[in-house]
Amino acid sequence: xxxxxxxxxxxxxxxxxxxxxxxxxxxxxxxxxxxxxxxxxxxxxxxxxxxxxxxxxxxxxxxxxxxxxxxxxxxxxxxxxxxxxxxxxxxxxxxxxxxxxxxxxxxxxxxxxxxxxxxxxxxxxxxxxxxxxxxxxxxxxxxxxxxxxxxxxxxxxxxxxxxxxxxxxxxxxxxxxxxxx
Numbered sequence: 410x411x412x413x414x415x416x417x418x419x420x421x422x423x424x425x426x427x428x429x430x431x432x433x434x435x436x437x438x439x440x441x442x443x444x445x446x447x448x449x450x451x452x453x454x455x456x457x458x459x460x461x462x463x464x465x466x467x468x469x470x471x472x473x474x475x476x477x478x479x480x481x482x483x484x485x486x487x488x489x490x491x492x493x494x495x496x497x498x499x500x501x502x503x504x505x506x507x508x509x510x511x512x513x514x515x516x517x518x519x520x521x522x523x524x525x526x527x528x529x530x531x532x533x534x535x536x537x538x539x540x541x542x543x544x545x546x547x548x549x550x551x552x553x554x555x556x557x558x559x560x561x562x563x564x565x566x567x568x569x570x571x572x573x574x575x576x577x578x579x580x581x582x583x584x585x586x587x588x589x590x
Contacts, residue, residue, distance in 0.1 A: 455467040463484070466480050466481060466484070467481060470511070473518075475515050475518050475519065475520035475523075476515075476520065476522075478511055478514045478515035478518065478520065478523070479511070479512060479515040479520050479522055479523040479526065481508075481511040482507075482508040482509070482510070482511030482512035482514075482515065482523065482526060483508065483512075483526060484508075485503070485504040485507040485508035485511065486503050486504065486505060486507075486508030486509075486526075486529075486531070486532055486535070487503070487508075487529075487531070503531075503535055505532060505535030505536050506536060506586070508526075508532065508535075509527070509532060509536050509586060512526045512527045512532075513527070513579050513582075513583065516553075516575060516579050517572075517575065517576060517579055519557060519568070519572055519575070521554040521555075521557045521558045522554075524550045524551070524553050524554035524557065524575065524578075524579075525550070525551065525554050527550050527579070527582060528546070528547040528550035528551055528554075530543065530547075533546070533547075536586045536589065537586065537589035538582075538585050538586060538589055539585075539589065542585060546581070546582060546585065549578045549581070550578060550582070553571075553574060553575045553578045556571045556574060556575075557571050557572075557575060
């Protein structure tokens with residue numbers, strides 16, 4: 410069973426199939442397509458939506474909210490109880506690469522908590538990063554988060570330089586994740 414959230418009404422006849430297609434450029438978002446009176450209906454559907462607030466978070470993230478970009482990543486990786494059965498014959502598992510994607514989006518836009526989430530040992534393990542690389546990567550991520558926090562209190566030039574450093578660290582991590590997968 411796939412639980413998805415849709416923010417618009419989709420009316421279809423029971424005999425008309427719905428098609429689900431992954432959107433690789435936006436992890437965790439799928440295309441739901443069907444026909445209604447022979448006109449195609451295409452809507453974004455968001456994975457792992459169980460509550461109404463999940464839709465609000467997805468919507469805010471796609472509108473550019475840095476905290477919600479980070480929250481989408483957190484929910485995909487760590488949200489809810491991912492080790493227990495949530496309903497009969499149903500388990501939820503972490504989507505490490507999906508969470509990684511959204512944490513990176515938030516971190517690159519300047520959200521320090523996303524850098525801390527990227528440094529999580531669970532995320533590093535889930536994304537397949539070699540344990541021998543964790544310590545150095547975590548140190549860089551934590552240092553970048555601290556720099557970002559401190560630079561927000563200073564001149565715009567400081568923030569720009571810090572964001573460039575964050576990009577370098579996140580790009581290095583992306584390379585390690587891509588290499589491991």
